[in-house]
Amino acid sequence: MFDALIDQFWSLTFSGIALGFIYVLIAMGYTMVYGVLRMINFANSEIFMVGAFATVMVSKYVFELSNDAIPPSNVKLFLVILCCIVASMLASALLAFLVELVAYRHLRNRTTNRIAPLISAIGIGIVISEIVRILTGARTQFSPNIVPKKTLATFQGAEIRLDSTLTIVAGLILFIILDRFIKYSRLGKGIRAVSMDEDSAKLMGVNLNRVISLTFILGGLMTGAAGFFYVNVYENVKFNMGFSLGLAAFTAAVIGGIGNIRGAFFGGISLGLVEIYASAVIGTQWKPVTVFIILILILLFKPNGIFGEAVQRTRV
């Protein structure tokens, strides 16, 4: 039973970390919005899905445009990656911004009822995924091979492939930029102030609506990048792909202590690893069950997640 795990330990670990980084980036969309608004952004899985579609569309276009004209080279590869990742990040960020404007802003000012925004979020999620379903005819779309899946090196028998390496390196860079931005920039300080105490922040002159929009945009940028990395590794997209990945990413955010972006980083990586190990040991079909049992166990012993604040009780 454990033979598969022991035999391929390093290769599993490597792909687990790569998957973990995809979760980390999607989890940013959940955890930042939760930190500021105390609300589960249920539409985030669809924002991810749209980002992935944007990657597929742009990569197809770029390849058609340049396939014959320019011979493949490292410079071209770099430019193609840049085009795709920027496109998917922008598409997701724009969508996240619109979702906040349409589905949440009005409600936020009108009611203290916390379930109404949730239903509104679920509604807008249905709208987005249905529009994509109708436009694509519910068919799976395939992307061209953006980053060649060549082996860079081997480590203990495990192949270190270019596409997963790209996910890990770029994911880490994006995460560090986001972390620094929130810590040191003026707007980042605004986000932190609102998440600590909305009313005081308002009194201190923080523009609440702008900060909330910015939070959604930042979350959308990260989620869109995750869409690019996902397409890069799996090369296909479908209108309902957001659901399971979004759920896993949300779980990752909760494991690390929702509202805390470093916690989400830890939660995402560990969830990615556990998922891959568990699939090797007991089979892929039980993967969701393992994930949720781990979640329940962690919440039982650490009800605020591993890095949740001790005073969370007053906040949640």
Next chain:
Amino acid sequence: MINLRDKGAEFWERSNRPVRVLTVFAIMAVVAALPYAGNTFLQTPVAAFDAVLVYPMGMFILMALGLNVVVGKSGMLDLGYVAFFAVGAYTMAILGTRTGLNTWEIMPIGIAAAMFAGVLLAIPTLRLRGDYLAIVTLGFGEIVRVSALNSEAIGGALGIAGVPFPPGLGFEYQLLDQKYFFWTILVMILLVIWVIRRLTVRRPGRAWESIRQDEDAAELMGVSTYKYKIWAFVFGAAIGGGAGVFYASRSMVIAPDNFTLNTSILILACVVFGGMGNIWGVIVGAAILGYLPDRFRFLSDARLLLFGLVLVVFMNLRPEGILPRKKREKAIVKKGSGA
């Protein structure tokens, strides 16, 4: 904004006993006659109207009433309600195909099984609050579905076929004419309404209300919040289980695909759409959300899209639902203190 709920309550309080009895009988007669209204403008294009009355409408109302006790009355956000529905349905399907028991004999067993599942989930998780509870219940719903999907002993992905109809009580349940099913579910709904109303005005109802408004204050006033939260959860589970038993017996075939997260969300949408915490609002909301997708089947492709739009637009216009709860029950809920 017009508050239909208060208008209705005003009418009720103004009228004397005969008027009240008459009103109730008039409403009951209209509702009971619904299966005969199939050839009017109410007709649903693809599915037969009497079938739509049973599922989704009747079934949604029943489940929404159960979920309302958990979400609306006690303020605990449950996103995995479909798990209890599934437990009830699978109990019916397994016992109905493998033993000689009939639907009515299995009903208490199915309800007990769902309640047991409710206790199992409630004991470890009800100490959590707000959104954490939501995500754990969501996980539980998925665990139940994936377990059913991967257990070959209970049919795996194909599910269980050939679940027997309920035995007739002086009449026969038929596939093509479902009015008896509708009347049965109507009786179940009335029974549930009666029980909930009794509970609401007594100690458990007051305890749930206090938990919803402010759990810490309730605890300080001596309400055993943990106990009553478990009670609310298990009571909701029992109704879900009962609905599941009846669903399996009517549909004859069940499969894990009937019990996805979407169903949980849909039932929650019924509760919120109609007006959380108010039985009549929940019934209206569930009836509308159950009926609309079937009525507008001619839009086939854009049907779900429209459903999503309705949810967003409606939540923004009336965040408290069609028939909101009574004014005096409206708590001053501070931002971030539970659901």
